[in-house]
Amino acid sequence: MNLVEFLQDLVTQGWQLWSEGEKLHYRASKSELTASVLSQLKQHKTEILELLRDRPDIFNVDSLNVEQLTASLHQNRRVSSSSPLVPIQPIGSKVPIFCVHPFAGTVFCYRDLAQLLGRDQPFYALQALGIQDGQEPLTRVEDMATLYLAAVREVQPQSPYILMGWSFGGMVALQMAHELKTQGEQVAFLGLLDTYTYSHLPDEQYISKEVVIELPHETLSISWEELQRLPIEQQAIFLCEQAKQTNLIPSDIERSLRVQLSNSEAMCNYLPLPYPGTIFLFRAEKGLFSFSQDVSVLEPTLGWAEVVANIELHTIPGYHEYMVHQPNVSILAQKLKDCIEQALNPDEHHDV
CATH class of the missing domain: 1.10.10 (Arc Repressor Mutant, subunit A)
Known part of the structure; x- marks a missing residue:
């Protein structure tokens, strides 16, 4: 038996x-x-x-x-403890969604979104190396994409693929789509959740940079300006002092800081190539919460029109930082459902 x-x-x-x-x-x-x-x-x-x-x-x-029980057992067995793949909702008969971590590297933020997309929609998140103890963070978007695709194929060996990412995660998702296209695979849906190209990020004088330590039950935000006054070896110590009133432990803080520094390096050095497919860009209506400049002056596609010919633009109420949190995530989830269905079944959707 x-x-x-x-x-x-x-x-x-x-x-x-x-x-x-x-x-x-x-x-x-x-x-x-x-x-x-x-x-x-x-x-x-x-x-x-x-x-x-x-x-x-x-x-x-x-x-x-x-x-569903058989499929869930099969999928859970394929995801090893060292894999960057996190099965947030592995059960369902639909084509799985693979969603890349934002700048902080963790994927707890996607739980509400996965739930709202429905119990028949498998949803896997890709967590940054370095979040778990004993892992070294990656510093190139291209290396992240290659590693994450290997993990994706452990669950879904063949196309069509559904890829997306919030914030920095959208850059990595785009590079993953590039690699799949180069290999002759079909990327049915590529979603960028308020992802800016590096050249279109707000200028430093308009935005207060923060390092965010995010774990399941605690979040700690510290100004980059304060951190930059200290040598790198003292930055984790400073964060530990700031976290005394939380449940965060020093090793969590040090790993999260290293991941974010590595992601910052990767973001700054990434030069996206022209993408031959369509991207679905979900833009936060109010821009970044800490962005003091007039949002109307931002380029509508957040810079992606320079490298992607076909962009389907959707606007989500609220700020960038709250896109995957209630109440905005409910609107995002419904738009994603509609767009993914359209992308997977293009012949069933016609203009009237």
């Missing part, structure tokens, strides 16, 4: 399975608590916990779907 059949039998027999952190809990009648069943539960504990983290109600008898 394989794992899917084993779990299906448990559910139909009335077993209840749920998790609390790394603990697996179950409820069943005494007659069903056989040594064989308990042994299999222990053997497959890690896989069952992963399933419950992705979808807590997956073992509900009313919603159990064997095909």
